[in-house]
Amino acid sequence: MIICSCTMISDKDIEEALVEILNQPDAPIPTPGVVYRHLSRRMNCCGCAPLAVETIYNKVNELENKGLISPYVCATARSKLIEFTARCSTRRSSTNDAPTPARDRQLKVA
Numbered sequence: 001m002i003i004c005s006c007t008m009i010s011d012k013d014i015e016e017a018l019v020e021i022l023n024q025p026d027a028p029i030p031t032p033g034v035v036y037r038h039l040s041r042r043m044n045c046c047g048c049a050p051l052a053v054e055t056i057y058n059k060v061n062e063l064e065n066k067g068l069i070s071p072y073v074c075a076t077a078r079s080k081l082i083e084f085t086a087r088c089s090t091r092r093s094s095t096n097d098a099p100t101p102a103r104d105r106q107l108k109v110a
Contacts, residue, residue: 003055004048007041014052015059022060022069022077029080030056057081 001011017038021030028034032052036043043049057078064074 003051004036004041004043006044006048007036007039009036009039009041009048009052011055011059013039014055015063018056018059018063019068022063022073027073027077029084030060030077031081031084032056053081053085 003009003011003014014035017035018030021027021034021038032043032049035052035056060069060074060077060081063069064071
């Protein structure tokens with residue numbers, strides 16, 4: 001399945017990258033950015049980001065079940081991904097609530 005049509009990344013590409021990334025000593029958090037850089041690609045429009053994250057989560061589980069990466073690495077990657085996702089969503093929600101010059105002008109006009 002194609003995950004990113006801009007850079008032609010498939011779920012198979014992500015799976016292969018995850019095996020290589022997660023079998024490194026001190027493996028980084030397998031975020032879309034890490035995976036895309038590993039594939040020597042770059043997000044263009046970022047429309048694929050939610051699907052890429054979902055695919056990474058699913059592939060980490062599949063790879064563990066297939067025995068291609070250790071359960072310890074999977075648990076560590078999963079906990080880091082959950083923490084990373086929580087931090088990102090917290091930042092997004094605080095950014096959406098933060099006053100902006102445009103929002104301030106709308107409030108003054110109303």
